[in-house]
Amino acid sequence: MVCRLRFLLLVVIIAVELVLLLASCYYVNPSLPSDGSVVRPYLYDTSSRNCSGVSKWVVTTSGAITPPEAVHVILNSTEDWCVLVLGQVAGLKFHFSWTNGSTHLIYLPREALLLLPYKLATLTSLDIRNIGHLYAIANGARVVLDLEDGIVPIRVHHTYLPVQADKREFPCPNLEEKEGGVIWNPYPHFGGQDIWHRGFPQSRSEQADTAMGSISCYPIIQQYISQSHPDLDSLSRTRFHGFKNVSASALVIPRGVFAPYNSHSTIHLYEALWSLLLPRTAHKRVADIWRSYIAQSLFYLIPDACLMYTPPAVTGHITESPSKWSERPLYTKSSQVVNLLKYHLMSFETFEEALLGIYELMYHSQILGKDDVTLVKHWVSDLKLVGYEFPKLPNKATLWTKNVHLCIMFNWGSTEYRTRQLLSYYMRFFDAITLFLEGKRVNRNYIPSHIQVFHVKTGNGFFQQRCIEKCINQIAPNTVSHLYISDDMFINITKMSQLSLLKIWFIPVSVYKFGDTSTFHDWPWWDYTHGGQTQYNRFVALINGLPQEWKQVLIDKVGFPNRIHGHAVADIVHIPNAYAVQVSRVFNYIDSVTEMFCEIAVPLAIDIAQPIGREEMASNNLWDEQRTDYHVVKNVLETRFYLHPLKTSTKFGADTWCKSMNNQLRLLI
Numbered sequence: 001m002v003c004r005l006r007f008l009l010l011v012v013i014i015a016v017e018l019v020l021l022l023a024s025c026y027y028v029n030p031s032l033p034s035d036g037s038v039v040r041p042y043l044y045d046t047s048s049r050n051c052s053g054v055s056k057w058v059v060t061t062s063g064a065i066t067p068p069e070a071v072h073v074i075l076n077s078t079e080d081w082c083v084l085v086l087g088q089v090a091g092l093k094f095h096f097s098w099t100n101g102s103t104h105l106i107y108l109p110r111e112a113l114l115l116l117p118y119k120l121a122t123l124t125s126l127d128i129r130n131i132g133h134l135y136a137i138a139n140g141a142r143v144v145l146d147l148e149d150g151i152v153p154i155r156v157h158h159t160y161l162p163v164q165a166d167k168r169e170f171p172c173p174n175l176e177e178k179e180g181g182v183i184w185n186p187y188p189h190f191g192g193q194d195i196w197h198r199g200f201p202q203s204r205s206e207q208a209d210t211a212m213g214s215i216s217c218y219p220i221i222q223q224y225i226s227q228s229h230p231d232l233d234s235l236s237r238t239r240f241h242g243f244k245n246v247s248a249s250a251l252v253i254p255r256g257v258f259a260p261y262n263s264h265s266t267i268h269l270y271e272a273l274w275s276l277l278l279p280r281t282a283h284k285r286v287a288d289i290w291r292s293y294i295a296q297s298l299f300y301l302i303p304d305a306c307l308m309y310t311p312p313a314v315t316g317h318i319t320e321s322p323s324k325w326s327e328r329p330l331y332t333k334s335s336q337v338v339n340l341l342k343y344h345l346m347s348f349e350t351f352e353e354a355l356l357g358i359y360e361l362m363y364h365s366q367i368l369g370k371d372d373v374t375l376v377k378h379w380v381s382d383l384k385l386v387g388y389e390f391p392k393l394p395n396k397a398t399l400w401t402k403n404v405h406l407c408i409m410f411n412w413g414s415t416e417y418r419t420r421q422l423l424s425y426y427m428r429f430f431d432a433i434t435l436f437l438e439g440k441r442v443n444r445n446y447i448p449s450h451i452q453v454f455h456v457k458t459g460n461g462f463f464q465q466r467c468i469e470k471c472i473n474q475i476a477p478n479t480v481s482h483l484y485i486s487d488d489m490f491i492n493i494t495k496m497s498q499l500s501l502l503k504i505w506f507i508p509v510s511v512y513k514f515g516d517t518s519t520f521h522d523w524p525w526w527d528y529t530h531g532g533q534t535q536y537n538r539f540v541a542l543i544n545g546l547p548q549e550w551k552q553v554l555i556d557k558v559g560f561p562n563r564i565h566g567h568a569v570a571d572i573v574h575i576p577n578a579y580a581v582q583v584s585r586v587f588n589y590i591d592s593v594t595e596m597f598c599e600i601a602v603p604l605a606i607d608i609a610q611p612i613g614r615e616e617m618a619s620n621n622l623w624d625e626q627r628t629d630y631h632v633v634k635n636v637l638e639t640r641f642y643l644h645p646l647k648t649s650t651k652f653g654a655d656t657w658c659k660s661m662n663n664q665l666r667l668l669i
Contacts, residue, residue, distance in 0.1 A: 051082035051104040056163070057141040059132045061149050063088040069316070070152045075105060077160050082106065082141075086113060086132045108132065118385070119378035123371075126280055127287070129263075130379070133276040138386035144273060148264040152316040154227060162313065163267055167218040167304055170252040174213030182655075183258045183338055186309040189251045190225065191244030195236040198327065199260035199289030201334040202235070215254050219308035221275065221295065222250075222267035227312035231262045234327060246312050253307040255299045256662035258338050261307065263288035265314045271302055271391055274355060277379045281369030283326045290337065290367065294358050297341035300662060301351060302391045333367060340365055342658075344424055351390040352380050400497050401429040404574075405479040407471035409436040409464055410487045416446050418648055422487060423447070425661040429493055432476035436467040462530075465601040468573060469587040472580040482580065486571040488645035490657055494664050495641055504614040505574035506606055509599075514543065514561035523567055525597060538594045539566075542604075545593060550586075550608045557610045565603035569619055571644050573602055582609040617641050628652055 051057070062068055062085050071083055082104040089110065113131045114121050120131050129146065136144055143163060153160045173184055187195050189212075225243075232240060253259045268276055275295035279287045299305040344361050348354045359376040362368040383390070406426060410419075419435070426433060427448070434452040444453050452474065456467055464486075472482045481501050485491060499505055512519045517536075520526050526536040533541075543564075546554075554560035575583055586605035590596050606614065620640045626632050627645070636643045637660045647653035 051106060051139060053140065054080075054082040054104055055140060055142040056081050056145075057136040057139075057143070058083045058145045058147050058161075059086070059129060059136055060084070060147040061086045061088050061129060061132075063149070068149045068152075070147055070149075071105070073153050074160065081145075081161065082136075084108065084132055084136055086110075086128050088128065108135065118382045120375070120382055123280070123375065123378065126375075127278045127284070130276070130278055130375075133273070134379075134382050134386060137273055137383065137388050141273070142270040144268045144276060146263050146266045146268065146276065150316050151226065151265045151314050153224075153265075154313060154315050156311065156313045161224075161267075162310065163269075164219050164222060164250070164308060165269065167216060169214050169216050170219070170306070170308065171212050171249050172215045172217075172252045172254055172306075173257075174211045182342060184253055186223075186225075186251055186253070186259055187230065187243075189309070190246065190248050190311060192230065192240065193244075195230070195232050195240050197260045198231045198233045198262065198285070199292070199330045199334055200233060201338060202233075202331055215252060215306070216304070217252055217254065217306035218269075218271075218302075218304040219250075219252055220269045220272035220299075220302065220305050221261065222269075222308040222310060223261040224265035224267070224310050224313040226264065226314050226316065228315045229317035231264060233330065243312060248311055250311065251309045253296075253309070255296075255305060256659060258293060258296050258342070259307060259309075260289050260334075261292045261309075263291070271305065273388060274351070274380075274383065274390055277376060279368050279372045280375055281372050282329065282367075285326045286329050289330055289334070290362070293337050293341055294362070297344060297358060298351070298354055301354060301393060329367075336365075337362075337367055340367070342424070349393070351393055352384075354393075355390075356380065399429060399493075400499075400501060401493060402431065403478060403480045404430060404501065405432040405434065405471070405474060405476035405482045406430040407434045407436065407467065407474075407482060407484045408487055409467050409484070410438055418487070420446060421648055421654065421658070423451070425658075432479050434471060434474055436464075436470075462597050463595060463601075464570060465587045465596075465598045465605070466591065468570075468575075468598070468602070469584050472575050473584055479577070481574060481576040483574045484572065486644075488647050488653075489571045490637065490643040490646040490660060491572070492637065492641050492643075492664070495639075499574070499615050499641070500613065501574075502576055502578070502613070503574075504576065504579060504606055504609070505572070505617060506602060506614065507569035507572065507617045507619050508565050508603055509568050509619055510566045512564055512566040514564050515540075520566065525567075525599065528597075530595060535597055535600065538596055539600055542590065542594055542596060547589075553608055553610055558607050565607055567597070567599040568603040568606075569621065569644070570598035570602045572617075572642055573606075574615075579609045620644065630656075 058070075058074060058081050060068055060070060060083070062071075068085075071085060074081055074083055083106070085105070085107045087107065087109040110128065113128050113135075116131060116135060118131060118134050120126060120134060133144060133146075143165070145161060156162055171189075183201060185196050185200055187197060227243065227246065230240065230243075263278065272295065275291065275298075277291065278284075279290055282290055296307060299307075340361065341358070344358065348357055356373075356376055359368065359373050363370055363373050406429075408422060408426070419437075423433070434454065435447070436454050436456050438456055447453060454467070454470060456470075468484045471484050474482070476482075483491075483505075510522060520536050526534065526539075528535050530538075543551075551560070554564065558564060583605045586608050587601060590601050590604070618640070620636055620642055621644050622632065622636070627647075633643065633646070633656060637656070645653075646657050648657050
């Protein structure tokens with residue numbers, strides 16, 4: 001018995017020695033520089049052929065001794081691509097031959113990947129494609145095709161792997177003509193009925209037909225759709241019977257709209273190489289979808305960026321059988337992820353900071369694990385190490401908003417969703433922000449700490465001059481003025497750049513002759529009774545009791561009593577620091593004497609402050625059916641300084657507000 005055991009032990013030792021000997025003959029450990037400079041891997045082809053000067057790379061994996069079928073197809077049909085094959089299993093020798101002698105192939109065994117001088121290589125439980133993507137970028141890749149084992153390119157218009165590398169006009173869903181459109185299913189465009197991409201929220205599976213329009217954009221990410229096995233969720237896989245419109249043109253998804261794409265066969269142009277990172281704390285069947293939503297949430301920072309879906313350009317299917325349990329987070333959390341990323345709240349100065357912030361947001365929202373925060377930090381560090389240049393952000397110092405303190409008043413209370421929605425946009429323009437929230441105290445855990453929050457009672461907005469006074473008395477570093485708006489006020493930030501920050505902006509509505517009661521009937525609120533007195537009677541008593549020096553200002557500068565501003569729009573007013581003290585003094589006096597509607601108090605305070613110059617904006621208030629007339633709303637949004645009201649509490653208002661703000665972001669970037 002002892003002899004048998006010794007014999008078996010000897011056999012095992014000999015077998016191990018043989019494996020190590022074969023491995024040492026097959027693989028030579030490359031010399032790795034400590035400074036992080038480009039490393040040459042073990043090349044399958046040891047002749048003079050290499051990938052020097054090749055800008056388009058395919059990154060794929062193989063767990064077998066023979067390469068994926070896709071490698072044969074690419075190398076035997078094109079000279080434009082460098083194919084990087086990543087070995088998934090240590091110790092496997094890679095056998096391959098090709099007919100096109102000028103093409104490029106690199107094989108990196110798993111051992112070599114983990115020895116590369118990247119921070120990512122120090123992590124465990126890592127998708128090796130992340131290291132492969134880094135290697136490709138380090139060696140000159142400007143276009144990367146992320147290709148799963150089992151997916152094979154097919155010929156499209158006499159070529160394989162078509163790449164759209166410039167900006168031009170593309171078909172896109174004309175979402176501006178309809179409400180909704182936060183997320184879009186591309187498959188119906190290609191004749192795939194009643195099917196949805198993996199990761200498409202189930203709550204949106206009943207997507208209505210939408211007219212097609214066009215948009216000029218730059219498709220920095222391009223998803224090749226599989227002809228035979230499109231990437232479907234488990235509910236629609238059994239319903240797929242082929243695409244009925246395979247000759248349809250490519251479709252782009254504009255910024256501000258989300259659509260899931262996968263890692264099976266996706267082109268990333270240079271401006272999107274930062275988005276190749278696959279999270280490590282989510283299952284493989286979930287990680288690439290979360291990656292797609294993360295990438296699209298930052299498109300607004302890249303000029304003209306869009307996502308493209310091509311007509312079927314690949315076939316085959318991934319070797320791993322999908323499991324409903326592995327994909328479960330896609331069915332339970334996709335809607336949450338889209339809404340979270342659509343209105344994320346961050347303050348950042350660089351694109352890298354924005355990317356890190358998104359991963360931290362996903363971690364704190366329990367979508368990704370803490371290890372992914374470490375992962376993205378290493379990814380950013382490694383990308384910088386290999387010389388990748390992240391997209392540049394616009395210089396906020398060049399925007400007028402940089403030096404303006406923004407105050408937002410929620411007239412009818414606030415919800416977390418609506419507050420996030422507004423802040424997610426305004427934080428990209430304004431550094432200093434104050435919120436006035438009416439009603440119950442809200443949990444400010446979801447509001448960034450640098451934003452001031454006041455809980456107030458304004459009488460449903462009737463007396464919001466109290467908020468304006470508090471706004472203009474806040475000391476905001478490096479600001480020259482204060483802009484006060486209500487939550488249903490949409491401001492045209494790009495157009496407002498025409499206005500001077502040294503002037504008061506307000507919207508006078510009516511000029512009256514004081515004491516002539518016949519002229520005080522064009523505004524219904526004059527007759528509003530509060531505390532036993534109408535607003536008109538309060539106004540008359542207030543004017544009669546003004547300090548003599550203020551009355552003299554009205555006489556000399558306004559033309560009182562023959563002329564006085566009776567009321568104005570109080571949902572927006574801009575007050576420079578130079579006039580803040582005087583305006584605040586008038587508001588304090590009014591509050592000490594009576595309760596006056598803000599629409600009356602605001603123009604009176606401005607008349608008494610008598611600024612050297614003021615910008616009187618035209619009134620753009622919409623009423624009744626105009627508020628939901630798309631064409632009327634669109635015209636005002638594009639041509640005027642503001643639109644009021646645009647109720648974000650309604651679906652039409654929220655969607656219109658977000659689309660219009662996205663348009664402003666696109667113009668500024």
